[in-house]
Amino acid sequence: TERHKILHRLLQEGSPSDI
Amino acid sequence: IATATAKKPAPMNTMVSHLLVVEPEKLYAMPDPALPDGPTKAASTLCDLADREIVVIIGWAKNIPGFPALSLADQMSVLQSVWLEVLLLVVAWRSLPCEDESVFAEDFALDEEAARAAGLLELSGVVLQLVCKYRALRLEREEYVLLKALALANSDSVHIEDMSAVQRLRDVLHEALLEYEVSRRPEEPRRAGRLLLTLPLLRQTATRVLNHFYSLKLEGKVPMHKLFLEMLEAMM
Numbered sequence A: 001t002e003r004h005k006i007l008h009r010l011l012q013e014g015s016p017s018d019i
Numbered sequence B: 001i002a003t004a005t006a007k008k009p010a011p012m013n014t015m016v017s018h019l020l021v022v023e024p025e026k027l028y029a030m031p032d033p034a035l036p037d038g039p040t041k042a043a044s045t046l047c048d049l050a051d052r053e054i055v056v057i058i059g060w061a062k063n064i065p066g067f068p069a070l071s072l073a074d075q076m077s078v079l080q081s082v083w084l085e086v087l088l089l090v091v092a093w094r095s096l097p098c099e100d101e102s103v104f105a106e107d108f109a110l111d112e113e114a115a116r117a118a119g120l121l122e123l124s125g126v127v128l129q130l131v132c133k134y135r136a137l138r139l140e141r142e143e144y145v146l147l148k149a150l151a152l153a154n155s156d157s158v159h160i161e162d163m164s165a166v167q168r169l170r171d172v173l174h175e176a177l178l179e180y181e182v183s184r185r186p187e188e189p190r191r192a193g194r195l196l197l198t199l200p201l202l203r204q205t206a207t208r209v210l211n212h213f214y215s216l217k218l219e220g221k222v223p224m225h226k227l228f229l230e231m232l233e234a235m236m
Helices: A005-013 B002-007 B014-021 B039-061 B072-095 B112-117 B121-137 B141-153 B163-184 B191-196 B199-219 B226-235
Strands: B102-105 B108-110
Touching: A005 B039, A005 B072, A005 B226, B014 B141, B014 B163, B039 B072, B039 B102, B039 B108, B039 B199, B039 B226, B072 B102, B072 B121, B072 B141, B072 B163, B072 B199, B072 B226, B102 B121, B108 B112, B112 B121, B121 B191, B121 B199, B141 B163, B141 B191, B141 B199, B163 B191, B199 B226
Parallel strands: none
Antiparallel strands: B102 B108
16 A cells, blocks of 8 residues: 555545645 | 326436436646647646546545445555546547547547647547447446446456455446346347447557556656556556
């Protein structure tokens, strides 16, 4: 997940901020 | 009474109704007016649009019944393998009303001449082949939303841990498509199969588009957002 951290975060938190 | 019953429309399949409700809003490409027209601007517009589309696709996937029940790792594996197929289906759907134009966004449609000038002739050509197939089938909105959810569930990622859960998701959507066609298109008994048989071309198109984006990444002339790069790299 370290390599795919934005996808991981969006799935977990649903926050599209600061991409 | 018999006539009234016969004329009454078949009740909408609950899956189709749900998928129609969770359909995302349209996105706009908003090409940078400060940049001169040409291949770099077009590629840059497309990469920026794709990045925002991926965010929308992730949000949409969370609303597909059964998808949030997958483990987080499997949700990631599925999305990493099919996001471009889903995105291309969105573009194909947008392009359906426009003859010979690839409609990447409402404000970013390219006919042959514009695609050539933008250095996107090959990319536009493969998209149009897909559009042509759906136009011949006279794809309806209800079928489009079902097919898009099926494209998500049709992941063949080798990284999926619980394939039986993904298979269940696929089966539920497949069943909804069959039910929809039986109730709405009884005169076309092979229609569901015909729609499903477009998925190989969708995957083939995604592979070709992926190669295009990957070449752009290697050239390094076009800025790419982190999420887009992350998803691109996950497919290579």
